[in-house]
Amino acid sequence: xxxxxxxxxxxxxxxxxxxxxxxxxxxxxxxxxxxxxxxxxxxxxxxxxxxxxxxxxxxxxxxxxxxxxxxxxxxxxxxxxxxxxxxxxxxxxxxxxxxxxxxxxxxxxxxxxxxxxxxxxxxxxxxxxxxxxxxxxxxxxxxxxxxxxxxxxxxxxxxxxxxxxxxxxxxxxxxxxxxxxxxxxxxxxxxxxxxxxxxxxxxxxxxxxxxxxxxxxxxxxxxxxxxxxxxxxxxxxxxxxxxxxxxxxxxxxxxxxxxxxxxxxxxxxxxxxxxxxxxxxxxxxxxxxxxxxxxxxxxxxxxxxxxxxxxxxxxxxxxxxxxxxxxxxxxxxxxxxxxxxxxxxxxxxxxxxxxxxxxxxxxxxxxxxxxxxxxxxxxxxxxxxxxxxxxxxxxxxxxxxxx
Amino acid sequence: xxxxxxxxxxxxxxxxxxxxxxxxxxxxxxxxxxxxxxxxxxxxxxxxxxxxxxxxxxxxxxxxxxxxxxxxxxxxxxxxxxxxxxxxxxxxxxxxxxxxxxxxxxxxxxxxxxxxxxxxxxxxxxxxxxxxxxxxxxxxxxxxxxxxxxxxxxxxxxxxxxxxxxxxxxxxxxxxxxxxxxxxxxxxxxxxxxxxxxxxxxxxxxxxxxxxxxxxxxxxxxxxxxxxxxxxxxxxxxxxxxxxxxxxxxxxxxxxxxxxxxxxxxxxxxxxxxxxxxxxxxxxxxxxxxxxxxxxxxxxxxxxxxxxxxxxxxxxxxxxxxxxxxxxxxxxxxxxxxxxxxxxxxxxxxxxxxxxxxxxxxxxxxxxxxxxxxxxxxxxxxxxxxxxxxxxxxxxxxxxxxxx
Numbered sequence: 157x158x159x160x161x162x163x164x165x166x167x168x169x170x171x172x173x174x175x176x177x178x179x180x181x182x183x184x185x186x187x188x189x190x191x192x193x194x195x196x197x198x199x200x201x202x203x204x205x206x207x208x209x210x211x212x213x214x215x216x217x218x219x220x221x222x223x224x225x226x227x228x229x230x231x232x233x234x235x236x237x238x239x240x241x242x243x244x245x246x247x248x249x250x251x252x253x254x255x256x257x258x259x260x261x262x263x264x265x266x267x268x269x270x271x272x273x274x275x276x277x278x279x280x281x282x283x284x285x286x287x288x289x290x291x292x293x294x295x296x297x298x299x300x301x302x303x304x305x306x307x308x309x310x311x312x313x314x315x316x317x318x319x320x321x322x323x324x325x326x327x328x329x330x331x332x333x334x335x336x337x338x339x340x341x342x343x344x345x346x347x348x349x350x351x352x353x354x355x356x357x358x359x360x361x362x363x364x365x366x367x368x369x370x371x372x373x374x375x376x377x378x379x380x381x382x383x384x385x386x387x388x389x390x391x392x393x394x395x396x397x398x399x400x401x402x403x404x405x406x407x408x409x410x411x412x413x414x415x416x417x418x419x420x421x422x423x424x425x426x427x428x429x430x431x432x433x434x435x436x437x438x439x440x441x442x443x444x445x446x447x448x449x450x451x452x453x454x455x456x457x458x459x460x461x462x463x464x465x466x467x468x469x470x471x472x473x474x475x476x477x478x479x480x481x482x483x484x485x486x487x488x489x490x491x492x493x494x495x496x497x498x499x500x501x502x503x504x505x506x507x508x509x510x511x512x513x514x515x516x517x518x519x520x521x522x523x524x525x526x527x528x529x530x531x532x533x534x535x536x537x538x539x540x541x542x543x544x545x546x547x548x549x550x551x552x553x554x555x556x557x558x559x
Numbered sequence: 560x561x562x563x564x565x566x567x568x569x570x571x572x573x574x575x576x577x578x579x580x581x582x583x584x585x586x587x588x589x590x591x592x593x594x595x596x597x598x599x600x601x602x603x604x605x606x607x608x609x610x611x612x613x614x615x616x617x618x619x620x621x622x623x624x625x626x627x628x629x630x631x632x633x634x635x636x637x638x639x640x641x642x643x644x645x646x647x648x649x650x651x652x653x654x655x656x657x658x659x660x661x662x663x664x665x666x667x668x669x670x671x672x673x674x675x676x677x678x679x680x681x682x683x684x685x686x687x688x689x690x691x692x693x694x695x696x697x698x699x700x701x702x703x704x705x706x707x708x709x710x711x712x713x714x715x716x717x718x719x720x721x722x723x724x725x726x727x728x729x730x731x732x733x734x735x736x737x738x739x740x741x742x743x744x745x746x747x748x749x750x751x752x753x754x755x756x757x758x759x760x761x762x763x764x765x766x767x768x769x770x771x772x773x774x775x776x777x778x779x780x781x782x783x784x785x786x787x788x789x790x791x792x793x794x795x796x797x798x799x800x801x802x803x804x805x806x807x808x809x810x811x812x813x814x815x816x817x818x819x820x821x822x823x824x825x826x827x828x829x830x831x832x833x834x835x836x837x838x839x840x841x842x843x844x845x846x847x848x849x850x851x852x853x854x855x856x857x858x859x860x861x862x863x864x865x866x867x868x869x870x871x872x873x874x875x876x877x878x879x880x881x882x883x884x885x886x887x888x889x890x891x892x893x894x895x896x897x898x899x900x901x902x903x904x905x906x907x908x909x910x911x912x913x914x915x916x917x918x919x920x921x922x923x924x925x926x927x928x929x930x931x932x933x934x935x936x937x938x939x940x941x942x943x944x945x946x947x948x949x950x951x952x953x954x955x956x957x958x959x960x961x962x963x
Binding site: 159160162163175179183187201204205206207208209214215217218219265283284286287288289290292293294295297298300301302303304305306307308309310311315316317318319320321322323325326327330331333334335337338339340341342344345347348350351352353354355357358359360361362363364365366367368369370371372373374376378379380381382383384385386387388389393394395397402403404406411465468470471472473474475476477478479480481483484485486488489491492500503504505506507508509510511512513514 | 586610914
């Protein structure tokens with residue numbers, strides 16, 4: 157028997173754009189929710205992000221599979237009325253405008269909860285709905301700056317650098333997803349609706365698994381800072397070069413004993429400077445030199461990692477995107493997902509990382525064209541006549557385009 | 560009935576250690592779940608991580624508040640029986656051992672789904688439960704290396720750089736939380752229990768919001784590579800120096816027009832070489848030069864951010880270090896930093912839970928436990944053991960405790 161998907165029957169009205177919000181509703185769609193994405197006549201700005209084929213954006217496809225697309229002008233009263241009607245039928249409303257915009261559009265929590273007291277509404281923003289920075293425009297890397305993350309990447313004494321991927325946006329989307337499902341669970345048990353305020357800065361700041369308590373608990377004596385290719389306190393713990401490639405390795409406790417044996421430096425076991433991972437951190441230059449000598453002897457990164465892994469020393473080759481996609485482990489696991497798209501044909505995107513034993517196969521989902529479901533939504537859900545829909549189109553309240 | 564939070568009444572048996580798993584169950588405890596942490600007699604290894612005070616780890620406190628602790632030796636039959644008894648009545652089991660370890664303790668999904676068919680069980684691992692790499696030990700950065708995340712961090716012509724925090728562990732913990740509440744919702748709807756296989760690798764790989772499809776859809780013509788200060792595919796998006804501080808500036812949307820005006824480059828607004836963020840990237844040196852020139856005339860990073868953001872609505876930010884974040888008025892007002900009071904450690908600041916619910920604006924008052932702090936309470940109140948039996952198990956080394 158085919159299971160009904162977990163979020164089957166959950167109705168989501170989605171006012172989000174770019175990445176953080178759309179990732180949250182993509183996850184909801186992947187788990188069977190009915191997501192209606194409300195887009196302006198100009199489309200989600202993500203439709204302008206690469207890679208493009210025949211005007212279609214791969215970036216948009218990745219973050220919007222499985223959603224129905226309603227394209228309308230929110231500044232018009234007719235556009236708002238359509239949204240109000242849909243809100244009355246919805247379980248969840250989600251948006252990621254800059255704080256204040258939903259209020260200006262008269263689609264804020266105070267307005268919508270009156271239409272639907274059981275509603276769950278989630279706002280995602282860079283800085284949150286409160287606080288002095290809340291009304292500033294924000295992006296992932298802006299959030300990373302204010303959360304103290306960018307400062308932690310780069311060579312000590314050198315400039316900060318950034319990771320060339322929007323992990324703040326994507327993982328904030330997941331936090332929003334998690335908070336929304338928690339609220340749905342609460343509503344299911346009779347707890348009613350509520351409002352959820354998720355921000356990139358809150359999420360990113362929570363990623364300091366150590367930096368905050370260490371600074372505070374040491375009364376400012378220990379302030380972690382960026383340390384380039386090596387861990388600031390521990391050794392061996394970092395990036396090493398092997399011929400033309402880089403690898404990562406770490407060796408704590410028993411792993412150190414096995415590493416020393418592998419690199420044929422039994423003398424280091426007797427030496428008190430290398431007793432534990434903290435003392436080795438103080439003598440990292442000698443430790444790293446010993447490892448480097450061994451790596452230079454091996455001369456092949458894949459062989460070095462194979463030997464390290466065989467000895468159960470945690471290590472990995474530092475892969476590029478093409479290498480990740482082709483790696484047998486990722487293939488076996490389905491970490492890379494191939495979706496079908498009317499314009500791209502087949503397109504590879506990262507798979508949904510939430511894996512459920514009851515639902516081993518992902519749903520077959522596509523990203524919609526701009527306004528693709530205008531007619532279906534207005535006619536089936538709100539019982540507009542064909543004539544009314546044509547009038548709305550003529551007046552520029554709704555629109556559509558095959559992008 | 561009034562609930563103390565969204566997961567009030569949900570019973571969790573937690574076999575996790577270090578960060579990824581404990582962060583997940585911390586979020587559950589913060590949302591009101593009843594979490595019992597099963598800890599080895601020598602304790603979770605993270606009890607030794609800095610900063611230490613009075614033999615107590617600030618690190619452990621951050622990730623383990625709100626959990627009751629049962630200290631036992633999982634290798635013994637009696638300990639396994641205790642766990643099975645608790646799991647019979649639990650909603651969720653979570654663990655983050657290397658794949659295979661739970662089976663050794665008779666605690667894998669095959670065994671536990673027989674004990675409690677309605678159970679939701681979540682395993683968190685670095686590289687997943689199956690596949691050629693599954694059996695290797697993993698850490699956050701191993702996942703970052705295999706997912707292509709580390710390869711995307713660093714200067715274009717230099718080595719990859721380590722990110723200074725375990726964002727893979729924490730965010731995978733949050734993913735696991737999301738998966739578990741989904742499964743709880745499904746179970747509440749009559750869908751029964753199930754097993755969740757969460758990995759750092761999958762989560763980290765999903766953070767490529769652009770890189771995977773760009774490489775694939777371009778037929779391999781566009782290969783994402785780390786680029787240090789500037790984004791690979793769009794411009795302007797990067798780090799720029801102003802005085803003694805670095806700023807991030809992002810003008811890939813409509814703010815581009817404002818930036819052009821601010822830089823005195825109105826002619827760029829209609830110049831086809833700068834038509835969109837992707838085309839602009841081909842000419843980004845010219846843009847960077849103009850931005851750097853303008854920043855040099857301003858000289859003061861705070862002033863530059865004010866002009867960019869407040870006066871011209873161009874997204875920009877100063878790169879702050881952790882102490883600066885903790886003191887920043889926005890963070891203080893928003894309560895991003897939470898001060899908790901630990902019985903041994905005293906007051907210590909940690910990052911607050913990023914999930915904010917209007918129905919539950921105040922965080923629950925939670926504490927981290929010592930090893931086996933709740934042994935007697937759990938065994939006697941929940942499983943009906945006698946005081947003699949508890950003493951006997953303690954004497955036999957099946958259970959134990961340490962005030963740490």
